[in-house]
Amino acid sequence: MAADQLDRLEHIVREQSAPLIRTLTFVVLDRQLAADIAQETFLRLYVNWDKVATHPDLPAWIYRVALNRARDHHRSLARASRLLERIAGDAAISGGPERWEPDIGLIDALRTLPKRQRIAAALFFVGDLPLAEVAQVMGISEGAVSSHLHRARVALRLLLEEG
């Protein structure tokens, strides 16, 4: 990769990493895992640079790849022992060098959402993606995204009302 390409990659990583990691964190509910997935995603971008650099909607590509990676992680976790899963779950929230202490109610509420609702909510509310882009990233129609968001809103609103 040429120096100017590396500069562009750096620019993309610096620009996209924060929203990506934050969005992924609310999808996988594990900050460290989100950071790992983001790094893998950017490496994938590096490996496929020639094909992807000119992608008309690079941020959407990045989100899509990251969510696929998240799914793979989910699958490998699912096959791990229950004990390991529990330990991972307990350690998940506070992981990482800098402490992150989210509202446990929010995390619990997100954990109860079906995954597609959680992904839609994270992309929309955290990633700040417009509806059409959420639909594109998730590979479903805008109507389906609206439906998922509606259900997520109902579940999360309960939390707001209680809080």
Next chain:
Amino acid sequence: MEQQNSDRDLRSLFERNLPPVDTDEVWSGVRQEIGLRRRAPRPRRARLRVVLTATVAALVVAAVGVGVMEAVTHLGGRETVIVIGGTDAPPTSVSAATTTTAAASATTGQVTTELTQVVQALRDGNIVPLSVEPDPSERNGIIVKVPADKMAPPDGVFYSHRLQRELFLATHRLNLPFDWCDVYSVDARGEETFAFGMNPQAGMAFAEDWSSGVPVDEQRAHYLATMALGAVAKQAGVQEGEGLELGWRAGGSRTLKWVVMLPAEGEKEAYLAFLKEVFSAVVQLNQEGCQLAVLELSINDAEGGPILRDVHDFELQSVATWYSSADFMPLWINPPSAGPTSLSMPPLTAMLTLGYNAPHRMHRRMNSDGTGCYV
């Protein structure tokens, strides 16, 4: 306007909880990985392995091109929907076009087989879903739609546990690839009223030694259960409702259904005294060869109003509970942190073995308003 306010509040909620991200650190990590990849020469043996793998892969692709196409279709597989009609189906547009057997449209062989196996497993467990289809956003995910009235509280907790149980068993016994399932309940107007997600490969786990002793036949098991649990009810001062019903599940698991009624006076005390003993009694019965895999327990008040619906799955180490109010919140939902208490739970050994204080994620609670969630 209301939705905009709601969205603003929700965005604000997320913003208050955003994790810190150090972009310098992220770039540094990526940069380091890139450097490592550039520098590290592939060992000779690894290079050979890559060549061999690529060659074998090419041969396999050439030999079973159709199979690969099928697999690719499976991964994307959005078109395969198995729709089921039957007595459980409300008059929706989904069920109107169906027959009593599973029908598939635009399917590939493999995915159809797998989905049909899911349908069959559910049917064996007396679950007749409205439809079973691949989840377009999950590579190994499926969506199961069931009638809303079946999922409705209070008894819906039995149905949803059965659904989860049969999916878990089918996934493990048939080695199905599904590792995510979104369950939607659909009302008579065809609207989705409630949803929860579950992992058919986790959330439950086969218990070791949940049943010991010389296995007894069904009649003997029923007799022993009637005697032992009857004594528990009498001791606690609760009245037996419809008597014990012992049935079989697909795969040979015995399920015990039991309805009891609390007394009009001192119902809370009776409730606690009853719960304190009932599960230990089933554990004891299983040590005598009764093989009671599942207890579906209904506790009503003196007038027949529902107080508790609970499924304790001794074979698959899971608990699902609906309760009418915080006054009747069972101990296993919010167990005391340490030490013996006056409201003691089953013996610790049993709890550890059978998961009475199972991880919260395994525990599904269904609220009285019809919503539900894992807690």
